[in-house]
Amino acid sequence: MDRMTGKLMEFLEELSRALIASGNSVTETERILRSIAGSLGVMVEVSVLPTMLIIKMGGDVSRMSLAAQSPGFIPLHQVTEIYxxxxxxxxxxxxxxxxLDKLVSIRRSPHRSGRLGMFSGYILLSVGIAFLIQPDLSLITYSSFLSLIAGFLIVMSYGNERLSLIMPVLASFTVSSVAFFMICEGLMTGNLSLLVPPLIYFIPGVTITTGMYELASQELVSGSSRVIYACMLLLLLLFGVLMGMQLNGFPQQEFTAIKITSSFIYSPYLGAVLFATGIYLFLSVRRSDFPWILxxxxxxxxxxQIGNLIAGGLLGAFLGALSxxxxxxxxxxxxxxxxFVTLYHVLIQESPPRLV
Known part of the structure; x- marks a missing residue:
């Protein structure tokens, strides 16, 4: 194996790890690796799984290595630079x-906003989600308060893989416990959607979408593993919420019976701006990408909204995803x-109405 082929092998291996860690589908990752090798006139066979990759190049030259998507997220400015x-x-x-050297440098680049920017961004995106799904001033205020708690926990666990593993349960338990306690004491009112904005980070909309895409692409191992992982995250969230409810002795039927009346006609449009601004800070988006994300x-x-007006929520979800x-x-x-950069945040925003 000559030097160029060896460096290409190392680059493809490191690139595959980066793409998998970002949450990219194995189908897209394999396509990118083949296109790079093809542009250099090298024949390559690639098999990518969420935790493993196999690259065979130039006949007998092959390499197998491990790859994994760690808890948390890769800052989106890194994803932009990688592409x-x-x-x-x-x-x-x-x-x-x-x-290869540049890719390693990109992966080591820090979050553009820092922890304070991440915290501020999470509050903004949570408030934006609240405007989108529960346009009532009091409920938005309550969700914003709960988002302070969730945002603090998320920022504290950023970069700590062990703490990130238990964060779905810890955050949902803490947030729901505070919410149910305040409701029991008469300090707060709301329904289940009250908990969605503070916990939006843990709702695996991106993972579910990627898994379904892989299943549709006949990537059964990768697709099924992602869907199972997403279901596990949802169960962890539910477990935390139920523990918070049981701790406060709060009757479930009373919590779900409260209805919301819309107070702001233009709340979705205001919520979208707040959400996009929060994403810009929280996910470390490049400034040049922000207008396209918006x-x-x-x-x-x-x-x-057009689909909702024509035939209800199902058509609305379809037209929203298509557009x-x-x-x-x-x-x-x-x-x-x-x-990938412009769709990542929308997959987060699209998930709450379907899960509440």
Whole structure:
């Protein structure tokens, strides 16, 4: 194996780890690796799983290594830089050895907003979600207060894999315990949607979507494992909420019986701006990507509202998903930013109405 082939192998291996860690589907990861090797005139066979990858190059040259998606998230500015690096390698602007060094440098780059920015961003995106799903001033205020608790726990666990593993249960238990206690004491009113904005980070909308996409692509092992993992996260959230409810002796039927009356006609549009701004800070988005993220978000919101008016929530969900996908692909084709970056946040925003 010559030096160029060896460096290409190392680059593809490290790139695969980065793409898997970002939450990319194995189908997309395999396509990217093959396209890079093909652009360099190298034949490659790739098999990617959520926890393992096998690369065979140039006949007998092969390598197997482990890869995993750790709890938490990769800052989206890193994802943007990774996709730009992929384009540079395919166009021949960067050789595999330099690309490997640059990829390692990208992965080591810190969060652009820091912990304080992450905390502020999480509060904003939680408030934005509250405007989208429960447009009532009192409920938005209550959710904002609970988001302070959840945001603090999330920021404290950032970068700590062990703490991140138990955070779904810990956060849902803490938030629900405070909420139920305040409701029992007459300090707060609301229904189950009150808990969605503070816990939105733990709702695995991205994982479920990626898993379903992989299942549709006949990637049965990867797709089923992601869906099972997402279901486990939902069960952990439910377990924490039920513990908080039981701790306070709160009757479930009383909590779910409270209805919401909309107070703001334009709340979804205000919520979308707040949500996008929060995503910008919390997920460490590049400044140049923010307008495109906002465009995809409003496209999804508009498609969802049109579908809701025509035939209800199911058509709304379909039109929202269709419109945002087409828009994100169009932005990518225009060379602005990757569809993964512009779709990632919308998959979070699209999940609450279906899970509440």
């Amino acid at each position: 730009r690096l992929i384009d540079d390698v395919k166009e021949g602007h960067v050789d595999p050895e330099s690309a 465009l995809v978000l409003y496209t999804a919101l508009l498609g969802q 945002m996908t087409v828009t994100a692909r169009g932005i990518e084709i225009a060379g602005k930013t990757s569809h």
